[in-house]
Amino acid sequence: MESFALTRTLFSKLRRLPHVRYTNPSTMAAAPTPTRVLKCDPRSITFSGDAPIYSDPETENSIKTAVQHLTERHVVAFPTETVYGLGALALDASAAAKIFSTKGRPSDNPLIVHISSRAMLASLLPPSYAPPPTYETLMRAFWPGPLTLLFPADPSRVPSIITAGHPTVAVRMPAHPVARALIAETGAPLAAPSANASGKPSPTRAAHVLRDLGCTGRLPLLLDDGAACAVGLESTVVDGLGEDGALRVLRPGGVTVEALVDALGDGALINGAGAGAGAGGARPRVLVHKRDFVLGRHEEDAPTTPGMKYRHYAPGVPVTLLYTAASSSPPPPDDKGGGEGGSSRLAARRVALDAFFRESERGASGRLGLMAQDDSPLLARARLESTRWLTFSLGESAEPARAAQRLFEGLLGLEEQGVERIFVQEVAEEREGLAFMNRIKKAAGSSLRIVDI
Ligand code: TXA
Ligand code: MG
Numbered sequence: 142m143e144s145f146a147l148t149r150t151l152f153s154k155l156r157r158l159p160h161v162r163y164t165n166p167s168t169m170a171a172a173p174t175p176t177r178v179l180k181c182d183p184r185s186i187t188f189s190g191d192a193p194i195y196s197d198p199e200t201e202n203s204i205k206t207a208v209q210h211l212t213e214r215h216v217v218a219f220p221t222e223t224v225y226g227l228g229a230l231a232l233d234a235s236a237a238a239k240i241f242s243t244k245g246r247p248s249d250n251p252l253i254v255h256i257s258s259r260a261m262l263a264s265l266l267p268p269s270y271a272p273p274p275t276y277e278t279l280m281r282a283f284w285p286g287p288l289t290l291l292f293p294a295d296p297s298r299v300p301s302i303i304t305a306g307h308p309t310v311a312v313r314m315p316a317h318p319v320a321r322a323l324i325a326e327t328g329a330p331l332a333a334p335s336a337n338a339s340g341k342p343s344p345t346r347a348a349h350v351l352r353d354l355g356c357t358g359r360l361p362l363l364l365d366d367g368a369a370c371a372v373g374l375e376s377t378v379v380d381g382l383g384e385d386g387a388l389r390v391l392r393p394g395g396v397t398v399e400a401l402v403d404a405l406g407d408g409a410l411i412n413g414a415g416a417g418a419g420a421g422g423a424r425p426r427v428l429v430h431k432r433d434f435v436l437g438r439h440e441e442d443a444p445t446t447p448g449m450k451y452r453h454y455a456p457g458v459p460v461t462l463l464y465t466a467a468s469s470s471p472p473p474p475d476d477k478g479g480g481e482g483g484s485s486r487l488a489a490r491r492v493a494l495d496a497f498f499r500e501s502e503r504g505a506s507g508r509l510g511l512m513a514q515d516d517s518p519l520l521a522r523a524r525l526e527s528t529r530w531l532t533f534s535l536g537e538s539a540e541p542a543r544a545a546q547r548l549f550e551g552l553l554g555l556e557e558q559g560v561e562r563i564f565v566q567e568v569a570e571e572r573e574g575l576a577f578m579n580r581i582k583k584a585a586g587s588s589l590r591i592v593d594i
Contacts, residue, residue: 173358176351179203181220181364186318191258193322203364204319208326210362211236216243218336218350219323220366221315223287223375223395224343224549225350226255226333227360228323234300237332241302243359246339251305252332253289253376254312257324265310265330267295275381275388275405282404285316287376287395303332313376319366335375336360342454342549342584345370349553373546374576377401390429393576395545401427429575454549454584456556456563458510462585463497463519463566464489465594489588497591498522502529505562510555512548513566514538518594520566531560535568545573548580 185197195201294310335343347365377394536543
């Protein structure tokens with residue numbers, strides 16, 4: 142009813158605009174389908190092997206309804222431990238195509254395939270393929286969990302719409318009980334990008350998904366676990382298929398680089414004698430994109446590097462990244478900034494703290510948002526000016542996982558509260574801070590360096 146009323150109002154407005162073609166509502170296609178939201182309690186799901194057992198009938202019904210939607214080739218949004226995903230049958234090209242149309246996602250950006258068991262993994266790979274020992278170690282340590290690994294794809298099983306025509310397929314086994322149960326009950330792998338319109342911040346709550354994709358009329362079903370995603374940003378994407386045996390982190394994420402190195406043991410950082418070393422001598426075997434390696438020119442411009450080609454993570458209001466640590470470096474000149482035409486590529490302008498507050502307040506007619514860690518002098522100062530500033534805590538600086546978990550929640554929450562601009566203070570590029578900075582550099586359209594704090 143609500144969307145019908147909205148259509149009517151829109152129609153009467155459009156009629157008044159002479160240059161807009163309009164259609165009489167009585168002859169229009171049916172109003173967009175509203176999104177059905179079903180509750181799931183992850184605490185009510187346990188597993189016997191890979192098979193889910195439910196103690197709450199409502200949760201069981203919700204999962205079964207979602208399975209039916211999926212097998213009928215519709216998309217379903219569901220919670221994972223990283224961010225909400227927009228799922229569809231991965232091995233069915235027509236189902237997977239709906240992911241692209243629902244998100245407005247460019248077709249050359251490949252999708253991650255989500256599995257609930259090792260048997261499902263085997264079904265995606267060439268029959269004779271055995272994963273390298275490093276992959277076995279990582280799967281034991283981090284699956285189920287926020288780690289995505291690239292594998293050679295079996296092109297006779299995995300449709301090219303999933304891989305965007307590349308020889309590899311990205312695979313992840315999520316840990317969230319709702320995601321695991323959904324995949325296991327479907328009995329088939331699910332392709333699932335983050336459940337946001339392309340270019341927007343990833344959703345960490347069901348309400349974010351509803352606000353972003355619910356209005357499109359293309360999302361029939363959303364599973365709501367009633368909480369914020371525990372990790373809060375996406376999985377770490379790792380390519381370990383290179384001939385040198387190195388693990389290349391294409392996208393930092395929920396599994397930190399430090400944790401990858403730990404899991405691999407002393408062999409992870411090796412010198413010229415080790416299996417991962419190239420002719421150049423000492424170098425780490427866990428390599429981070431843009432920090433330790435770049436891809437070939439053609440690949441850097443293609444979207445095989447997560448988030449490189451397209452604008453990413455940007456809310457509807459401009460975002461400014463604030464550099465404050467003497468040691469931090471602004472984005473390299475070739476970094477793909479997002480937001481206002483990617484101007485975060487430019488070196489950050491230097492400004493004193495007082496001048497920063499004076500200038501930002503003078504330049505705005507409404508409220509301003511600030512996201513920073515608890516011990517930030519910026520946060521303290523903005524809180525004194527509470528009529529002007531809406532602040533959002535990123536937790537303590539000793540706990541970068543908290544900053545990562547709250548990043549998208551802060552961007553989406555402040556946007557919803559109607560701020561004119563969001564300022565985000567940098568966090569140290571260690572542990573989960575690396576993924577935080579990777580995302581915010583892409584979301585920000587501009588940056589400033591505050592020189593005196
Ligand atoms: O945590 C996550 O990974 C979430 C949840 C829903 O599981 N999913 C997610 O998907 O972040 P998406 O589509 O938003 O990001 C996947 C990234 C894309 O940037 C894509 O370029 C990259 O992974 N990717 C997918 N397949 C790839 C491949 N074969 N080679 C290289 N990169 C790939
Ligand atoms: Mg995404």
